[in-house]
Amino acid sequence: MQIIYAVAALGGVGILFGALLAVAARFFAVESDPRVEAVREALPGANCGACGFAGCTKFAEAVVEGKAASNGCIPGGSGSAEAIAAVLGREAELSVPLVATVFCIGDCESSRDLFLYHGIKDCVHAQKYGGGFKACTDGCLGLGNCVRACPFEAIRMGPNALPLVDREKCGGCGLCAVSCPRNIIKILPKGDRGHLVLCSSHQRGKTVQNVCDVGCTACNACVKACPQEAITIEDNLAVIDLAKCNDCGDCVLKCRQGTIFPRARIGGVSGRTRAAAGARA
Amino acid sequence: MEKLLSIIFIYILVDNFVLQRFFGICPFLGVSRKMETAMGMSMAVVFVMALATLVTWLFYTHVLVPLRLEYLQIVAFILVIASLVQLVETVLRKISPTLYQGLGIFLPLITTNCAVLAVALLAVQNEFTLVEAVVFGIAASIGFSIALIIMAGIRERLELAKVPGALQGTAVTLITAGILSLAFMGFRGMLSL
Numbered sequence: 001m002q003i004i005y006a007v008a009a010l011g012g013v014g015i016l017f018g019a020l021l022a023v024a025a026r027f028f029a030v031e032s033d034p035r036v037e038a039v040r041e042a043l044p045g046a047n048c049g050a051c052g053f054a055g056c057t058k059f060a061e062a063v064v065e066g067k068a069a070s071n072g073c074i075p076g077g078s079g080s081a082e083a084i085a086a087v088l089g090r091e092a093e094l095s096v097p098l099v100a101t102v103f104c105i106g107d108c109e110s111s112r113d114l115f116l117y118h119g120i121k122d123c124v125h126a127q128k129y130g131g132g133f134k135a136c137t138d139g140c141l142g143l144g145n146c147v148r149a150c151p152f153e154a155i156r157m158g159p160n161a162l163p164l165v166d167r168e169k170c171g172g173c174g175l176c177a178v179s180c181p182r183n184i185i186k187i188l189p190k191g192d193r194g195h196l197v198l199c200s201s202h203q204r205g206k207t208v209q210n211v212c213d214v215g216c217t218a219c220n221a222c223v224k225a226c227p228q229e230a231i232t233i234e235d236n237l238a239v240i241d242l243a244k245c246n247d248c249g250d251c252v253l254k255c256r257q258g259t260i261f262p263r264a265r266i267g268g269v270s271g272r273t274r275a276a277a278g279a280r281a
Numbered sequence: 282m283e284k285l286l287s288i289i290f291i292y293i294l295v296d297n298f299v300l301q302r303f304f305g306i307c308p309f310l311g312v313s314r315k316m317e318t319a320m321g322m323s324m325a326v327v328f329v330m331a332l333a334t335l336v337t338w339l340f341y342t343h344v345l346v347p348l349r350l351e352y353l354q355i356v357a358f359i360l361v362i363a364s365l366v367q368l369v370e371t372v373l374r375k376i377s378p379t380l381y382q383g384l385g386i387f388l389p390l391i392t393t394n395c396a397v398l399a400v401a402l403l404a405v406q407n408e409f410t411l412v413e414a415v416v417f418g419i420a421a422s423i424g425f426s427i428a429l430i431i432m433a434g435i436r437e438r439l440e441l442a443k444v445p446g447a448l449q450g451t452a453v454t455l456i457t458a459g460i461l462s463l464a465f466m467g468f469r470g471m472l473s474l
Contacts, residue, residue, distance in 0.1 A: 006348075010350075010356060013360060024368050028371050028372050028376075228448060
């Protein structure tokens, strides 16, 4: 008898609370736009913040309210933009996929250190100790802030302490570029076309030569060699205009430092191996 | 009044829920990695514990005692607390989205936490009055928060310290928790009800 009594009492209380919750859920229901959820589904969900909103859900809300363009999601690219446009019944805006590129190939073999650093494995910390342990003030410190910043796990540390970007995985959100205290990572339109000068140093040529075997010394050889006139020297650093570059490779042959690489080959090997391969090409 | 003050003092320091009674070790280790999450969790715990003691005390004295079902208190309290937190969450989302976002994920997380259940059970066991029970709930949750926040502060510094390889991660966290508990043992016997 006692057990039936107990079961009935608890069961009754349970049913009562259940009913109460059901009523409360009805009474206090928060109306949400079903389109927000649909737009949210079309996004990668990395919450990288490249769109300028606090996470994918906030971006989805902004898109539905018309405060953001359907192509605002950089990692999602045109796929997301089209899916969002389909949900909202709008025309998809064009979107350009972006990719992060590391503008330094001065690894531990080809560039010199000023002193031994045994501190916290963090680029920002290392940068604060006497302006960084590398002799080059613009070279990659190789402590992996960009690796930790990447929400897509697209960046890993290469064998020579230089970050390698997986161009398939990279969403182009730019969190790595922000995390780098030396601004070595730049965000470029995705693609294999064109050559790049993989150096960020704006120091004078002599200074660069003293600290790094593969840095741009702004010697002007590539500028003269380029038939397309796509290369200019800006503040002691050669810059290739991707719009003009036609991949002829003349600059690679002329570059004595081996700093210039075709974009198709970036991301496999690093440092001296790459310099050697570049010299052969 | 004197009893209320001693309840507050006892359950914040002397009989600290986490460091002396070892309730709620799971969130104590789980969310003490960052100060920010520790604060969020603390707020949610204070909120839920105060409410839970109030409601379970009322439920016990006005439902379980008259029906002579006191022996069902553990099951009944779990039921009450779970429904209560669910209800509070639904209501909060409607009337105060800011508070709802502030408490966030922590609110449903502590629904089935042993510290919350312990507060409800101990309030009844110690035969507190309603006011005493609520004060007890708040004091216990403040004690919990203090332990959690101290732990988060220590762990944030530990991140930057050189820890021997064998002790890294959970090991050093547990050692820290043990030493912290020893420190709180200094309050032992200062006051009792």
